[in-house]
Amino acid sequence: MSFVVPSSRAALIPAFALTLMLASCAAPAQPPAESHDVAQTATQDEPAPLHVHxxxxxxxxxxxxxxxxxxxxxxxxxxxxxxASSDIADDIELHEMTGGTGATSMKELPGGITVEPGASVELAPGGLHLMLMGVHEAVKPGQSPVIALELADGSTIPVRFEVKSFTGANESYAPESEHGMGH
Structure with a gap:
């Protein structure tokens, strides 16, 4: 059995097939996930001035x-x-460790942490860090909660932080103590 297709309809078949092929190559409807190590500002048009790694x-x-x-x-x-702020904690403070060999203590930095143009500052165990207080539930390896870093100019930069096991510094926190804990 054979079919005869009028010439006007025959011309539409390749055009329709081409349209379907092009539609299947279109960009996905959802944007790609944000990078875990580079902060993005609320405005996606310009890069964040503070990169977080x-x-x-x-x-x-x-x-x-x-x-x-x-x-x-x-x-x-x-x-x-x-x-800084996050849904996982009641409060986040900027801290530094003070003291040398022997007793060390933790001190809040009410003036913040300044990063000079073109420079980097490391937040690391035993030094500058973010202190999360009133953490609502366990934070476990494999999770990656967001912390919003707040700049003095009023802007915020949401950053995804990876949760890791870490046994260094032998940290011990007592809720009733002030910031003089072994850290």
């Missing part, structure tokens, strides 16, 4: 824990990290 949180059963990262200032002006 190797962001991680020490795994904990709740209560208190610390977060670390490397901050790099891509702008021509100094940037000051003035605070």
């Amino acid at each position: 190797d962001a991680w949180i020490k795994a904990a059963d709740g209560g208190m824990t610390s977060a670390f990262a490397t901050l790099h200032n891509e702008s021509a002006e100094p940037l000051t990290l003035s605070g």
